[in-house]
Amino acid sequence: xxxxxxxxxxxxxxxxxxxLALGWxxxxxxxxxxxxxHLPEWIGPVVVWIGVIGFPFVILFSxxxxxxxxxxxxxxxxxxxxxxxxxxSRRLDYIxxxxxxxxxxxxxxDRFAALRSxxxxxxxxxxxxxxxxxAIASSATALPPASDTSIAVLPFVDMSxxxxxxxxxxxxxxxxxxxxxxxxxxxxxARTSSFAxxxxxxxxxxxxxxxxxxxVLEGSVRKSGNTLxxxxxxxxxxxxxHLWSETYDRQLTDVFKVQDEIAAAVVGQLRIKLxxxxxxTNLHRTANTEAYNQFLLGNQFQNRNSIExxxxxxxxxxxxxxxxxGYAAAYAGLVYAELYAGDYAETAEENTAARQxxxxxxxxxxxxxxxxxxxxxxxxxxxxxxxxxxTGGQADFEKALALEPGxxxxxxxxxxxxxxxxxxxxxxxxxxxxxxxxxxxxxxxNNLGTMYYVNPDQFPEAREALNxxxxxxxxxxxxxxxxxxxxxxxxxxxxxxxxxxxxxEVWSQTGVAMAEHTLGHGKESQRALDELIAKYAHDSAxxxxxxxxxxxxxxxxxxWLERAYVxxxxxxSAIKADPILKPLWNDARFVALxxxxxxxx
Numbered sequence: 006x007x008x009x010x011x012x013x014x015x016x017x018x019x020x021x022x023x024x025l026a027l028g029w030x031x032x033x034x035x036x037x038x039x040x041x042x043h044l045p046e047w048i049g050p051v052v053v054w055i056g057v058i059g060f061p062f063v064i065l066f067s068x069x070x071x072x073x074x075x076x077x078x079x080x081x082x083x084x085x086x087x088x089x090x091x092x093x094s095r096r097l098d099y100i101x102x103x104x105x106x107x108x109x110x111x112x113x114x115d116r117f118a119a120l121r122s123x124x125x126x127x128x129x130x131x132x133x134x135x136x137x138x139x140a141i142a143s144s145a146t147a148l149p150p151a152s153d154t155s156i157a158v159l160p161f162v163d164m165s166x167x168x169x170x171x172x173x174x175x176x177x178x179x180x181x182x183x184x185x186x187x188x189x190x191x192x193x194x195a196r197t198s199s200f201a202x203x204x205x206x207x208x209x210x211x212x213x214x215x216x217x218x219x220x221v222l223e224g225s226v227r228k229s230g231n232t233l234x235x236x237x238x239x240x241x242x243x244x245x246x247h248l249w250s251e252t253y254d255r256q257l258t259d260v261f262k263v264q265d266e267i268a269a270a271v272v273g274q275l276r277i278k279l280x281x282x283x284x285x286t287n288l289h290r291t292a293n294t295e296a297y298n299q300f301l302l303g304n305q306f307q308n309r310n311s312i313e314x315x316x317x318x319x320x321x322x323x324x325x326x327x328x329x330x331g332y333a334a335a336y337a338g339l340v341y342a343e344l345y346a347g348d349y350a351e352t353a354e355e356n357t358a359a360r361q362x363x364x365x366x367x368x369x370x371x372x373x374x375x376x377x378x379x380x381x382x383x384x385x386x387x388x389x390x391x392x393x394x395x396t397g398g399q400a401d402f403e404k405a406l407a408l409e410p411g412x413x414x415x416x417x418x419x420x421x422x423x424x425x426x427x428x429x430x431x432x433x434x435x436x437x438x439x440x441x442x443x444x445x446x447x448x449x450x451n452n453l454g455t456m457y458y459v460n461p462d463q464f465p466e467a468r469e470a471l472n473x474x475x476x477x478x479x480x481x482x483x484x485x486x487x488x489x490x491x492x493x494x495x496x497x498x499x500x501x502x503x504x505x506x507x508x509x510e511v512w513s514q515t516g517v518a519m520a521e522h523t524l525g526h527g528k529e530s531q532r533a534l535d536e537l538i539a540k541y542a543h544d545s546a547x548x549x550x551x552x553x554x555x556x557x558x559x560x561x562x563x564x565w566l567e568r569a570y571v572x573x574x575x576x577x578s579a580i581k582a583d584p585i586l587k588p589l590w591n592d593a594r595f596v597a598l599x600x601x602x603x604x605x606x
Contacts, residue, residue, distance in 0.1 A: 385402040
């Protein structure tokens with residue numbers, strides 16, 4: 006008898022199969038029960054290693070011993086004619102089948118529980134846009150119909166035991182969004198709008214109506230040590246049916262591979278035929294896992310839109326760059342962190358230094374990754390608001406949009422550049438495109454409102470856009486200030502005063518000084534202006550100039566505009582589109598200032 010036949014006779018193969026099936030059941034039970042009992046993370050790996058170590062002993066035991074009616078005996082001591090291995094073989098068959106059925110049932114239950122426990126978002130993000138009925142009603146009317154190639158990527162839910170991986174699950178969602186946005190045939194909703202539903206009990210149908218999309222991608226992330234379990238599912242919003250779902254168990258070092266697999270599966274399900282030149286690649290990559298981790302943290306902090314958030318983002322991006330000096334995406338993120346943190350600096354010198362560091366970071370991002378749109382977009386924004394290099398800024402934005410036309414933030418900023426260059430039709434078109442990609446972006450609706458209120462004939466459109474911006478984010482200083490300015494331009498000084506008072510620091514003092522002047526309250530106007538100068542003269546000279554221009558004090562207005570020019574105040578880039586400065590437009594000093602800033606007369 007051959008060795009294989011003897012192994013079969015002694016049921017060695019079946020004993021091994023039964024042991025493996027039992028091991029799979031034990032592993033599944035452990036992974037399900039351990040989080041519920043708050044057991045340490047090392048329990049799972051220990052159970053697996055015990056199973057691996059025990060396997061050769063089971064094989065050896067089944068070879069050496071045989072089950073008999075009198076109990077276990079050494080195989081060599083059993084008479085072959087009295088052997089009951091054929092009976093034991095049938096019993097092992099039943100055991101194997103039973104264990105396999107149990108294992109499949111546990112696996113199916115785990116998958117079902119994971120899918121059922123995934124809401125559309127996790128904890129409420131700081132300053133997330135409102136999804137109130139007012140915001141939904143006003144946003145939906147301007148959006149295109151939901152095409153079969155439209156999709157929103159909702160924030161993946163952190164299912165980790167410690168609930169400390171929100172930045173990672175959010176980052177994964179954003180990276181998937183960026184990957185899908187590279188497919189020209191897809192309309193992919195931007196982060197601001199997709200994340201607006203985070204932590205809210207909103208159904209797929211309502212999300213679809215609000216964002217005008219035909220599909221939603223959602224999922225969860227469960228991290229244990231260096232192991233990830235990522236679940237993703239693609240839902241058709243018309244009937245809430247699941248087109249595709251998958252669970253990936255990977256090591257943390259394989260996260261980019263998982264992103265690619267999910268993106269490819271979604272594209273395949275949507276039946277988008279890509280040309281060879283349209284390969285989806287993730288240029289936010291780095292070989293250093295911890296650098297990528299810091300990059301995601303930087304994005305999370307940056308999206309808080311707070312002073313503390315910008316400083317924390319600075320630290321995270323700097324750590325990512327220290328770990329990987331060639332990490333272009335981290336340099337691009339650093340640009341905005343430096344710029345926004347610098348806006349809150351206590352002195353003009355600190356603000357200037359931060360802007361210089363931002364420019365260096367932008368150049369570095371472009372040099373390291375010429376195919377990364379983020380670097381061009383960041384540098385284009387700096388050139389058009391800080392250095393007033395309009396030609397360079399336009400070239401950077403055009404390059405960024407050529408690489409990533411579906412980026413809502415770049416479209417919005419390009420719209421502002423076009424506005425400043427007095428190309429109104431182009432400005433409105435770019436901003437409308439940004440709104441299509443990001444329907445719940447308060448910033449985009451606010452920008453559209455400022456474009457419309459330059460022309461008195463379009464005041465109704467300006468009011469509609471600004472009301473939408475405030476419905477989405479009632480706390481927006483920019484939107485409230487601009488709506489109050491519109492009230493002022495239309496002669497509603499009392500209404501303007503009330504709105505200005507809720508616009509926040511700087512904007513409140515600026516607006517109150519103008520509105521009180523129109524109401525004939527000279528002392529109150531001067532009090533507000535004095536407060537503005539005392540607190541914010543070092544970085545808000547432009548707003549002081551606005552007050553003087555509105556009050557008809559032309560010489561003072563030009564004095565403060567000159568100070569804004571020296572400060573490189575970003576607001577001065579919009580002087581041609583500021584209706585408050587209209588009394589100055591025909592003054593020779595205004596034309597001279599335009600020339601100094603590099604804007605066409």
